[in-house]
Amino acid sequence: MTTALTTSVPSGATRSVGRQEVSALRRLLKQPSAAAALTVVAILVLIALMAPLITLATGTSPTQFHSEAVDPALGGLPRGAAGGISAKHLLGVEPGSGRDILARVVYGARVSLLIAVLATGLSLVLGTTLGLAAGFFGGWADAVVGRLMDLLLSFPSLIFMIALISAAPGVNRELLLVVVLGFFGWPYVGRIVRSQAMVLARGEFVAAARVLGASRRALLLREVLPNLSGPVLVVATMSIPSYIATEAGLSFLGIGVRPPTPSWGQMIASAVPWYAADPVYFLIPGACLFVSVLAFNVLGDAIRDVLDPRSQRR
Amino acid sequence: MNAPLLEVQDLVKRFPVRHGLTRRLAGYVTAVDGVSLRVEPGETLGVVGESGCGKSTVARLITRLIEPTSGTIRVAGRELHKLDEAAIRTVRRDLQMIFQDPFSSLNPRKTVRQILTAPFRYQGLAPDEPVEHLLERVGLRPEHAARYPHEFSGGQAQRIGIARALALRPKLVVCDEPVSALDVSVQAQILNLLKDLQDEYRLAYVFIAHDLGAVRQISTRIVVMYLGTVVEAADRDALFAHAAHPYTHALLSAVPLPDPDAERARERIVLRGDLPSPLNPPTGCPFRTRCPKAAEICTAERPALRLIAPGQEVACHFPEPLTVEGTP
Numbered sequence: 256m257t258t259a260l261t262t263s264v265p266s267g268a269t270r271s272v273g274r275q276e277v278s279a280l281r282r283l284l285k286q287p288s289a290a291a292a293l294t295v296v297a298i299l300v301l302i303a304l305m306a307p308l309i310t311l312a313t314g315t316s317p318t319q320f321h322s323e324a325v326d327p328a329l330g331g332l333p334r335g336a337a338g339g340i341s342a343k344h345l346l347g348v349e350p351g352s353g354r355d356i357l358a359r360v361v362y363g364a365r366v367s368l369l370i371a372v373l374a375t376g377l378s379l380v381l382g383t384t385l386g387l388a389a390g391f392f393g394g395w396a397d398a399v400v401g402r403l404m405d406l407l408l409s410f411p412s413l414i415f416m417i418a419l420i421s422a423a424p425g426v427n428r429e430l431l432l433v434v435v436l437g438f439f440g441w442p443y444v445g446r447i448v449r450s451q452a453m454v455l456a457r458g459e460f461v462a463a464a465r466v467l468g469a470s471r472r473a474l475l476l477r478e479v480l481p482n483l484s485g486p487v488l489v490v491a492t493m494s495i496p497s498y499i500a501t502e503a504g505l506s507f508l509g510i511g512v513r514p515p516t517p518s519w520g521q522m523i524a525s526a527v528p529w530y531a532a533d534p535v536y537f538l539i540p541g542a543c544l545f546v547s548v549l550a551f552n553v554l555g556d557a558i559r560d561v562l563d564p565r566s567q568r569r
Numbered sequence: 570m571n572a573p574l575l576e577v578q579d580l581v582k583r584f585p586v587r588h589g590l591t592r593r594l595a596g597y598v599t600a601v602d603g604v605s606l607r608v609e610p611g612e613t614l615g616v617v618g619e620s621g622c623g624k625s626t627v628a629r630l631i632t633r634l635i636e637p638t639s640g641t642i643r644v645a646g647r648e649l650h651k652l653d654e655a656a657i658r659t660v661r662r663d664l665q666m667i668f669q670d671p672f673s674s675l676n677p678r679k680t681v682r683q684i685l686t687a688p689f690r691y692q693g694l695a696p697d698e699p700v701e702h703l704l705e706r707v708g709l710r711p712e713h714a715a716r717y718p719h720e721f722s723g724g725q726a727q728r729i730g731i732a733r734a735l736a737l738r739p740k741l742v743v744c745d746e747p748v749s750a751l752d753v754s755v756q757a758q759i760l761n762l763l764k765d766l767q768d769e770y771r772l773a774y775v776f777i778a779h780d781l782g783a784v785r786q787i788s789t790r791i792v793v794m795y796l797g798t799v800v801e802a803a804d805r806d807a808l809f810a811h812a813a814h815p816y817t818h819a820l821l822s823a824v825p826l827p828d829p830d831a832e833r834a835r836e837r838i839v840l841r842g843d844l845p846s847p848l849n850p851p852t853g854c855p856f857r858t859r860c861p862k863a864a865e866i867c868t869a870e871r872p873a874l875r876l877i878a879p880g881q882e883v884a885c886h887f888p889e890p891l892t893v894e895g896t897p
Contacts, residue, residue, distance in 0.1 A: 458673055459668045459669075459670060459673040459674035460673065460674050460675055460676040460677075462629075462634050462666075462668070462674070463666070463668060463674045463675075463730075463733070464676075464687065464691065465634060466632050466634065466661060466664075466665060466666045467661065467665075467687060467688045467691045467692070467733070467737070468657075468658040468661040468662075468688075468691045468692050469687075469691040470691075473690075473691060477687075478676055481676070481678040481679070482676070482677065482678055484678075
């Protein structure tokens with residue numbers, strides 16, 4: 256993993272979640288940085304969802320070549336200023352092929368977000384299930400899950416991913432990325448869920464439910480699990496940017512999303528040879544990557560602050 | 570008299586103590602060491618003692634939150650340790666618990682309605698009365714049902730805990746320091762509520778507290794615990810009139826009196842030293858290290874609980890004579 260997910264969820268988070276669910280969103284939006292981050296994230300999601308509509312409106316597609324937009328005499332450099340920005344190609348065109356950058360960027364957002372969200376989903380499911388079992392039951396379950404998490408966290412996952420993806424050339428890269436990212440990411444969720452579940456399992460309301468005759472299953476699903484939603488939400492928002500960055504990194508290295516499917520990391524990689532002649536080509540996917548990772552990180556921090564009364568800043 | 574509602578005999582709970590990386594067994598802490606109790610239907614047994622004397626462990630053993638090392642617990646004639654999971658679930662309808670911290674005993678993510686219907690759901694029963702009735706019974710308003718625990722004061726939250734314990738119409742409720750976390754003014758309200766409910770439903774309580782004042786208000790019989798053992802057991806009035814164990818005396822002398830003159834004149838017995846470590850308890854009488862009367866026999870021989878007056882048992886080699894001091 257290129258960016259290690261070093262988020263810690265304070266223990267206060269679990270207790271406060273139930274308390275002010277409605278006002279939590281209100282308090283979140285009161286912070287200008289959080290409101291801005293949420294807006295950016297919302298716009299990103301909209302862009303990704305509406306990618307086909309956007310390209311329909313501009314009359315382009317991410318894979319269509321526009322040879323008229325590039326100048327073969329200049330080695331395929333886009334015609335016009337700033338990387339060929341024009342009314343037809345709002346963000347310019349790709350040097351060489353002349354593919355529309357706006358179309359590629361919006362489809363790239365789709366790929367990046369989809370992979371990050373699915374990988375987050377997978378790591379949440381694995382991490383919550385195994386972390387909950389480890390923290391609640393303790394003993395052998397805890398020992399096994401604990402060692403497994405240690406193993407995965409100390410595993411050179413980036414090298415493993417490169418090796419695995421090179422060794423399996425035929426498989427669906429997007430799916431493979433989701434599975435590999437999710438599999439190496441769950442211990443970050445698992446650690447947090449485990450420690451929270453441990454505290455909750457010893458809590459008096461769990462004892463109260465046992466006195467009432469609750470089965471173990473009911474204790475886990477009805478008493479402990481609902482109290483984990485706060486910390487899990489925080490890890491989820493923190494892990495999305497980390498997966499976006501990892502996916503971009505792998506695609507940059509040529510082992511992520513395969514062309515012609517567009518991806519930001521891949522675009523940055525192909526912009527590298529052109530950086531002096533056509534810096535705009537480099538800047539646009541770079542800015543997209545930077546802004547979305549930043550927005551998710553700011554949002555994640557803000558959610559954690561809102562859920563944890565002890566870390567409230569003024 | 571019928572069989573007692575609760576009968577506890579020679580209850581022992583030892584916790585293993587582990588050290589270091591390898592979780593090496595370093596020894597055992599005997600939290601409860603041979604405790605026997607009896608509770609009749611409709612009566613309140615007060616259990617007092619300082620922190621660490623094992624009274625909360627007794628509460629958790631009776632409600633089977635933890636397993637005893639040895640000894641028997643009978644609830645309405647049924648032996649708890651011989652029952653399987655399903656049978657214990659049925660016994661739990663008769664045996665409920667009220668916890669010390671009203672907030673941590675209520676799930677913060679659940680509404681009061683969810684909290685008060687949980688007993689029926691966990692028992693696989695249909696609720697036999699609306700949540701609103703339960704709320705009214707403990708002095709809350711019906712519209713409180715939609716709220717979350719954090720929206721209540723400590724006293725109100727404890728009322729929710731009481732309503733939950735009463736939902737299944739139990740015969741015995743174990744109260745583990747139910748008022749210790751509350752303001753003094755609220756304590757009295759909760760004690761009164763517990764008493765009213767007891768009269769209404771003929772409940773029996775095991776009422777655990779470190780505060781003799783609260784125990785005196787509500788108990789019919791009182792058991793004094795020290796370092797996992799019962800040192801004295803007596804009817805409420807007998808205990809306050811003529812306590813026989815030196816430790817009970819020390820506890821009684823710590824209760825402030827409402828009359829300022831009496832309060833100033835009150836003789837206080839201040840115990841020296843701390844509670845001995847239960848990891849390494851004293852030989853003989855557990856109280857001898859802090860006892861003003863300790864003699865050689867106290868080191869050599871552990872005093873057994875013996876009857877010194879009708880309804881009064883004490884575990885001491887040198888019990889106080891029955892006629893002196895104490896608050897009348």
